[in-house]
Amino acid sequence: MAKKSSKNKSNSNTIALNKKARHNYNLTDKFEGGMSLQGWEIKSIRSGKVNISDCYVHIKDRExxxxxxEIMPLKEASTHVVCDPNRDRKLLLNRRELDVLAGAVDREGYSIIATAMYWRKNWVKLEFYLGKGKKDHDKRADIKDREWAVDKGRILKNKNLNKE
Structure with missing residues (x-):
């Protein structure tokens, strides 16, 4: 029997992350959707030239x-293709999901924040959340709680080491 050839493939399916989203927003409901992309965008995504740190989702005309x-085009892109790195990309969602998102944004004042872009089989998916912006004092309280959790872990660890 012949061995299966191993492909040079990373274990992670994550393409890009928005790390600031959890710091700046209280995220509540999670959604996932496909994206309508052009060929040059897929090639750029495969090479890792994606930035979703300042992006968000907008509902317009029930879409x-x-x-x-920002998806930066490759230098090897064809000359007859017009590559706009910041163009609006349509998300592929169910009508029910669109209605939930539109209702939350219109009636309850939520924002729709993209947090991750990743591969699901051979499709590019976008993970996004409904969220409300945090005030500065909320951010400080979160930092304080996180630091206290670390300090508490150190105290308990030292306490357990001293008993032994």
Whole structure:
């Protein structure tokens, strides 16, 4: 029997993350959607030239669009293709999901924040949340709680070491 050839493939399916989202927003409901992309965008995504740190989702005419995501074109891109790195990309969602998102944004004042872009089989998916912006004092309280959890772990660890 012949051995299976191992492909040079990373274990992580994550393409890009928005690390500031959890710091700046209280995230509540999680959604996932596909994206309508062009060929040059897929090639750029495969090479890792994606930035979703300042992007968000906007509902317009009962359709969802990803705004602010930057996919840089490759230098080897064809000359006859017009590559706009900041174009609006349509999200592929069910009508029920669109209605929930539109209702939350219109009636309850939520924002829709993209947190991750990743591969699901051979499809590019976007993970996004409904969230409300945090005030500065909320951010400080979260930092304080996180630091206390670390200190508490150190205290308990030292206490257990001293008993032994």
């Amino acid at each position: 969802a669009y990803l705004l602010g995501a």
